[in-house]
Amino acid sequence: MSMQKAINQRQAVRDFAARKVASSDLDEILDAGQAAPVGMGEYEKFHLTLLTDTSVISRIESDSVSTPYYGAPAVIIVSAQKQGASVGAMEYVSAGTIVENMALTATARGLASCVIMGALGPLSKDTQLLADIQIPQNFVPVISLAVGYPNKPQVTLEKSRHEIETDKI
Numbered sequence: 428m429s430m431q432k433a434i435n436q437r438q439a440v441r442d443f444a445a446r447k448v449a450s451s452d453l454d455e456i457l458d459a460g461q462a463a464p465v466g467m468g469e470y471e472k473f474h475l476t477l478l479t480d481t482s483v484i485s486r487i488e489s490d491s492v493s494t495p496y497y498g499a500p501a502v503i504i505v506s507a508q509k510q511g512a513s514v515g516a517m518e519y520v521s522a523g524t525i526v527e528n529m530a531l532t533a534t535a536r537g538l539a540s541c542v543i544m545g546a547l548g549p550l551s552k553d554t555q556l557l558a559d560i561q562i563p564q565n566f567v568p569v570i571s572l573a574v575g576y577p578n579k580p581q582v583t584l585e586k587s588r589h590e591i592e593t594d595k596i
């Protein structure tokens with residue numbers, strides 16, 4: 428799949444089949460995250476966590492009232508190092524580049540995905556679960572990607588459905 432096709436075809440999927448994702452696909456997706464640009468090249472400020480144990484994914488979901496992982500068999504969490512009490516703007520932006528690289532690679536490999544931030548607020552307060560999934564000390568989960576196969580066939584998208592107001596000056 429061409430890069431442009433993957434960009435247009437990527438869409439938030441919120442209904443995943445139970446079918447597992449091959450570890451080779453997940454490794455490619457993780458590699459795409461590694462290839463992303465991050466501010467000042469400070470890759471040590473980020474941490475990736477691949478979850479394929481659905482009982483662990485369910486524990487995160489049960490912390491969160493309204494933001495599930497939609498039955499995805501795999502979730503990748505991008506965590507960033509705190510600067511003082513919180514994560515800096517550059518780290519948030521950089522986490523976005525990491526997650527988008529991974530989402531596009533998932534699309535290019537015929538997989539569906541959904542960027543999820545909502546579940547991470549509750550997770551960030553669950554110190555036991557953070558320890559159980561080995562988030563390093565002083566790191567906070569900032570964005571995540573649900574990955575899997577869609578329950579319904581995805582609509583083929585040839586161009587973006589969104590319109591960001593744009594000036595050309």
Ligand SMILES: Cc1cc2nc3c(=O)[nH]c(=O)nc-3n(C[C@H](O)[C@H](O)[C@H](O)COP(=O)(O)O)c2cc1C
Binds near residue numbers: 438439545570
């Ligand atoms: C930073 C960020 C946070 C998001 N958090 C959630 C979320 O918690 N739950 C969810 O269902 N979708 C979430 N999304 C998905 C967006 O709602 C979705 O990407 C957007 O509506 C555009 O639709 P599209 O991805 O199909 O193009 C998030 C997306 C981004 C970029």
